[in-house]
Amino acid sequence: MAGLRSIAEEEVDPIQKFTEAGLTRAMIVMAHPDDNEFVCGGTVALLAELDWDIHIVVTTSGNKGTKEIGMTAQQLAAIREEEQRNAAQILGAQEPTFFGFPDGYIENSNELRGLIVHQIRIHRPDLVITWDGFRPGFNHRDHRRTGRATYDAIYPAADDHLYYPRDKEEGLEPCRPSVLMLAGSNEPDCHLDISKVMATKIRAVMAHSSQIGDRDEHAILQRYRNRAIEEARKHDREFDPEPETDALVFRESFRLIRFD
DSSP: OTTEEEOOTTOOOHHHHHHHTTOOEEEEEESSTTHHHHHHHHHHHHHHHTTOEEEEEEEEOOOOOOOOTTOOHHHHHHHHHHHHHHHHHHHTOOOOEEEEEOTTOOOOOHHHHHHHHHHHHHHOOSEEEEEOTTOOSSOOHHHHHHHHHHHHHHTTGGGOTTSSGGGGGGTOOOOOOSEEEEETOSSOOEEEEOGGGHHHHHHHHHTOHHHHTTOOHHHHHHHHHHHHHHHHHTTOTTOOOOTTSSOOOOEEEEEEEEEO
C-alpha cells in the first residue's frame, strides 16, 4: 500500500531509535482491560522509562470474563476499569480512556473508527500499538476488530480532515502517527528485550486480580519464563538457563509498519 513499509527484522532497538529521532508520544488501543499489560506491558514500561507520554485506550468495558456466580456485568466492568487504571499507573501511562462497548460485541464500525480517530487527533501519537487484526487462525473477535478498526482509523482517516469533520469543531487537526506496532502477530519482525522491566510488567499484570485468579507473582513470572525458554530453544535446543543466571531474555514481539 502506498505510504506504508515494513521495518526490517534486523533493526535493533527501534524504541531507542524512535526516541532519538524525537518521537515522544504513544497510544495503545486494546480491546479489553488487561490486554495492554499481558501483550505489551513491558514495552509500555520501556517507553515510560524514556519519558514518553503514553495513553491507553480500551474499546470494551470488560464486562465479561468471570466465573464468580452473582457477579453482574455492570459490577465486573467497574472492577476491571479500576484494575486498568491501577495497571496504567504502575506502568507509567496516563489515565486510560474507555469506550465502553460490550465485551464480545466489538464491530469495525464507523462509530468505533471515529472514536479512535478522535483519540488520535487529541493525543497526536507518534507511535500506536494495537492488536494484529489480520492474523490468521484463532483470534478473539474483539482483538481482530479492534486491531482492524485502529489500522483503518490511522490510514487514511485520522490524517484527512474530511473524515469525521466534526472534530474540527473542537479545534482538532488531522494527524497520522509515524509508526504502528501490531501485537499478537504470527509474523513479528521486531522483538523487544523487556528483561529490565519484567518486574514492572508482572506488577501491572497482577493489578488485574479479577482475571488472574489465585496465581501469584511467582506463578505469572514462571509462565513467562517457560515461554522465554521455549523461544530460546528454537535457536538453541540445548538452552537450559539456571534460575540464578541472567541468561534468559524476556521479549515482546510485534509487526511494525511505518507511515511515511
